[in-house]
Amino acid sequence: MALERTNLEEGAWVDIARGWLSGHATLFDHFAQRAPWRTEERVMYDSKVEVPRLVATLGPEDDVPPIVEAMRRALERKYETSFSRTSLAYYRDGHDSVAWHGDYIARKMESALVATVSLGSPRNFLLRKTGGGPSIAFPLGHGDLVVMGGSCQRTYQHAIPKVARAAARIALMYRPVWKEP
Ligand SMILES: O=C(O)CCC(=O)C(=O)O
Numbered sequence: 128m129a130l131e132r133t134n135l136e137e138g139a140w141v142d143i144a145r146g147w148l149s150g151h152a153t154l155f156d157h158f159a160q161r162a163p164w165r166t167e168e169r170v171m172y173d174s175k176v177e178v179p180r181l182v183a184t185l186g187p188e189d190d191v192p193p194i195v196e197a198m199r200r201a202l203e204r205k206y207e208t209s210f211s212r213t214s215l216a217y218y219r220d221g222h223d224s225v226a227w228h229g230d231y232i233a234r235k236m237e238s239a240l241v242a243t244v245s246l247g248s249p250r251n252f253l254l255r256k257t258g259g260g261p262s263i264a265f266p267l268g269h270g271d272l273v274v275m276g277g278s279c280q281r282t283y284q285h286a287i288p289k290v291a292r293a294a295a296r297i298a299l300m301y302r303p304v305w306k307e308p
Protein backbone atom coordinates (compact mmCIF):
# COMPACT_ATOMS: atom_id res chain seq x y z
CA MET A 128 0.00 0.00 0.00
CA ALA A 129 1.52 3.34 -1.03
CA LEU A 130 0.33 5.35 1.94
CA GLU A 131 1.25 8.94 2.62
CA ARG A 132 0.93 9.93 6.26
CA THR A 133 0.09 13.47 7.36
CA ASN A 134 0.81 13.99 11.04
CA LEU A 135 -1.56 16.54 12.55
CA GLU A 136 -1.40 18.04 16.04
CA GLU A 137 -2.18 16.31 19.36
CA GLY A 138 -1.50 12.81 18.08
CA ALA A 139 -3.95 12.90 15.19
CA TRP A 140 -2.97 11.66 11.73
CA VAL A 141 -4.36 10.77 8.31
CA ASP A 142 -3.02 8.27 5.79
CA ILE A 143 -3.89 8.68 2.12
CA ALA A 144 -3.38 6.24 -0.74
CA ARG A 145 -4.39 7.75 -4.08
CA GLY A 146 -6.26 5.44 -6.47
CA TRP A 147 -6.07 2.58 -3.99
CA LEU A 148 -9.09 0.82 -5.54
CA SER A 149 -8.68 0.64 -9.32
CA GLY A 150 -12.21 -0.69 -9.97
CA HIS A 151 -13.94 2.14 -8.12
CA ALA A 152 -16.43 2.96 -10.92
CA THR A 153 -17.76 -0.62 -11.02
CA LEU A 154 -18.19 -0.67 -7.26
CA PHE A 155 -19.83 2.78 -7.36
CA ASP A 156 -22.42 1.48 -9.87
CA HIS A 157 -23.03 -1.64 -7.81
CA PHE A 158 -23.73 0.28 -4.61
CA ALA A 159 -25.65 3.11 -6.32
CA GLN A 160 -28.10 0.51 -7.67
CA ARG A 161 -28.18 -2.09 -4.94
CA ALA A 162 -27.23 -0.74 -1.51
CA PRO A 163 -30.10 -0.47 1.03
CA TRP A 164 -30.11 3.36 0.92
CA ARG A 165 -32.03 5.35 3.49
CA THR A 166 -32.13 8.97 4.46
CA GLU A 167 -30.63 9.74 7.84
CA GLU A 168 -33.91 9.78 9.75
CA ARG A 169 -32.27 9.55 13.16
CA VAL A 170 -29.81 12.12 14.46
CA MET A 171 -26.43 10.55 13.91
CA TYR A 172 -23.96 12.98 15.38
CA ASP A 173 -25.79 15.68 17.30
CA SER A 174 -28.82 17.79 16.66
CA LYS A 175 -26.82 20.60 15.08
CA VAL A 176 -25.24 18.42 12.42
CA GLU A 177 -27.15 18.59 9.16
CA VAL A 178 -26.65 15.45 7.08
CA PRO A 179 -28.35 15.71 3.67
CA ARG A 180 -27.16 12.52 1.95
CA LEU A 181 -28.14 8.87 1.67
CA VAL A 182 -26.62 6.29 3.98
CA ALA A 183 -26.55 2.50 4.15
CA THR A 184 -25.19 -0.06 6.58
CA LEU A 185 -23.92 -3.30 5.08
CA GLY A 186 -24.68 -6.49 6.97
CA PRO A 187 -24.04 -10.17 6.27
CA GLU A 188 -27.34 -10.46 4.38
CA ASP A 189 -26.35 -7.79 1.85
CA ASP A 190 -24.99 -8.65 -1.54
CA VAL A 191 -21.43 -7.42 -1.24
CA PRO A 192 -18.85 -7.88 -4.04
CA PRO A 193 -15.71 -9.85 -3.00
CA ILE A 194 -13.53 -6.73 -3.41
CA VAL A 195 -15.22 -5.23 -0.32
CA GLU A 196 -13.98 -8.16 1.78
CA ALA A 197 -10.56 -8.11 0.11
CA MET A 198 -10.12 -4.44 1.04
CA ARG A 199 -11.28 -5.15 4.58
CA ARG A 200 -8.66 -7.91 4.95
CA ALA A 201 -5.90 -5.67 3.54
CA LEU A 202 -6.83 -2.87 5.95
CA GLU A 203 -7.05 -5.24 8.91
CA ARG A 204 -3.57 -6.61 8.15
CA LYS A 205 -2.05 -3.18 7.70
CA TYR A 206 -3.67 -1.50 10.75
CA GLU A 207 -3.81 -4.58 12.97
CA THR A 208 -7.42 -4.06 13.94
CA SER A 209 -10.78 -5.55 13.07
CA PHE A 210 -12.73 -3.26 10.70
CA SER A 211 -15.92 -5.23 11.17
CA ARG A 212 -18.51 -2.47 10.57
CA THR A 213 -19.14 -1.37 6.98
CA SER A 214 -21.25 1.59 5.99
CA LEU A 215 -21.84 3.82 2.99
CA ALA A 216 -22.64 7.46 2.39
CA TYR A 217 -23.95 8.68 -0.98
CA TYR A 218 -23.43 12.32 -1.97
CA ARG A 219 -25.69 12.55 -5.00
CA ASP A 220 -24.57 16.04 -6.02
CA GLY A 221 -23.09 19.21 -4.57
CA HIS A 222 -26.14 19.76 -2.33
CA ASP A 223 -25.37 16.63 -0.33
CA SER A 224 -22.87 17.08 2.48
CA VAL A 225 -21.89 16.27 6.03
CA ALA A 226 -21.20 19.11 8.46
CA TRP A 227 -18.24 19.33 10.86
CA HIS A 228 -18.16 16.41 13.29
CA GLY A 229 -16.03 13.80 15.01
CA ASP A 230 -17.44 10.29 14.60
CA TYR A 231 -19.93 9.29 17.28
CA ILE A 232 -18.42 7.34 20.20
CA ALA A 233 -14.91 7.65 18.68
CA ARG A 234 -14.87 11.35 19.54
CA LYS A 235 -14.86 10.32 23.22
CA MET A 236 -12.13 7.73 22.75
CA GLU A 237 -8.41 8.23 23.24
CA SER A 238 -7.72 7.02 19.69
CA ALA A 239 -9.73 5.44 16.90
CA LEU A 240 -9.33 4.26 13.30
CA VAL A 241 -11.72 4.95 10.40
CA ALA A 242 -10.87 3.85 6.84
CA THR A 243 -12.79 5.35 3.91
CA VAL A 244 -12.58 4.38 0.24
CA SER A 245 -14.01 7.05 -2.09
CA LEU A 246 -15.92 5.82 -5.15
CA GLY A 247 -16.96 8.01 -8.05
CA SER A 248 -16.22 11.72 -8.41
CA PRO A 249 -14.03 13.66 -6.00
CA ARG A 250 -15.32 15.85 -3.19
CA ASN A 251 -13.29 17.93 -0.81
CA PHE A 252 -12.77 16.24 2.55
CA LEU A 253 -11.92 18.90 5.16
CA LEU A 254 -10.17 18.61 8.50
CA ARG A 255 -9.86 21.24 11.23
CA LYS A 256 -9.12 21.34 14.95
CA THR A 257 -12.22 20.60 17.06
CA GLY A 258 -14.17 23.82 17.50
CA GLY A 259 -12.70 25.78 14.61
CA GLY A 260 -9.66 27.24 12.94
CA PRO A 261 -8.14 26.85 9.48
CA SER A 262 -9.00 23.74 7.53
CA ILE A 263 -6.96 21.36 5.40
CA ALA A 264 -8.62 20.04 2.24
CA PHE A 265 -8.06 16.68 0.61
CA PRO A 266 -9.96 16.05 -2.63
CA LEU A 267 -11.10 12.41 -2.39
CA GLY A 268 -12.58 10.29 -5.18
CA HIS A 269 -11.60 7.76 -7.86
CA GLY A 270 -10.74 4.96 -5.42
CA ASP A 271 -8.67 7.04 -2.99
CA LEU A 272 -8.21 5.61 0.50
CA VAL A 273 -8.09 7.81 3.59
CA VAL A 274 -7.51 6.46 7.09
CA MET A 275 -8.03 8.76 10.07
CA GLY A 276 -6.17 7.66 13.17
CA GLY A 277 -4.83 8.56 16.57
CA SER A 278 -6.86 11.29 18.25
CA CYS A 279 -8.36 12.50 14.93
CA GLN A 280 -12.02 11.93 15.91
CA ARG A 281 -11.53 13.75 19.22
CA THR A 282 -9.06 16.57 18.55
CA TYR A 283 -10.12 17.21 14.94
CA GLN A 284 -13.39 17.44 13.06
CA HIS A 285 -14.05 16.52 9.45
CA ALA A 286 -16.66 17.55 6.88
CA ILE A 287 -17.70 17.21 3.26
CA PRO A 288 -18.95 20.73 2.44
CA LYS A 289 -21.64 21.61 -0.06
CA VAL A 290 -20.39 22.86 -3.44
CA ALA A 291 -22.10 24.51 -6.42
CA ARG A 292 -21.45 21.58 -8.72
CA ALA A 293 -20.31 18.02 -8.08
CA ALA A 294 -20.95 14.63 -9.62
CA ALA A 295 -21.87 11.71 -7.38
CA ARG A 296 -19.51 10.20 -4.81
CA ILE A 297 -19.95 7.25 -2.47
CA ALA A 298 -17.85 6.85 0.69
CA LEU A 299 -17.30 3.23 1.73
CA MET A 300 -16.36 3.29 5.42
CA TYR A 301 -14.76 0.59 7.54
CA ARG A 302 -14.80 0.98 11.31
CA PRO A 303 -14.03 -1.25 14.29
CA VAL A 304 -16.75 -1.85 16.88
CA TRP A 305 -16.41 1.08 19.29
CA LYS A 306 -17.29 0.94 22.96
CA GLU A 307 -18.30 3.94 25.02
CA PRO A 308 -15.23 4.65 27.23
O1 LIG B 1 -17.72 11.09 3.02
C1 LIG B 1 -16.73 10.98 3.73
O2 LIG B 1 -15.62 10.71 3.28
C2 LIG B 1 -16.84 11.21 5.22
C3 LIG B 1 -18.13 10.74 5.82
C4 LIG B 1 -18.12 10.86 7.32
O3 LIG B 1 -17.35 11.58 7.88
C5 LIG B 1 -19.05 10.06 8.15
O4 LIG B 1 -20.00 9.48 7.61
O5 LIG B 1 -18.84 10.00 9.37
Ligand SMILES: [Fe+2]
Pocket residue numbers: 228229230285
Ligand atom coordinates in the same frame (compact mmCIF):
# COMPACT_ATOMS: atom_id res chain seq x y z
FE1 LIG C 1 -17.21 11.11 9.97
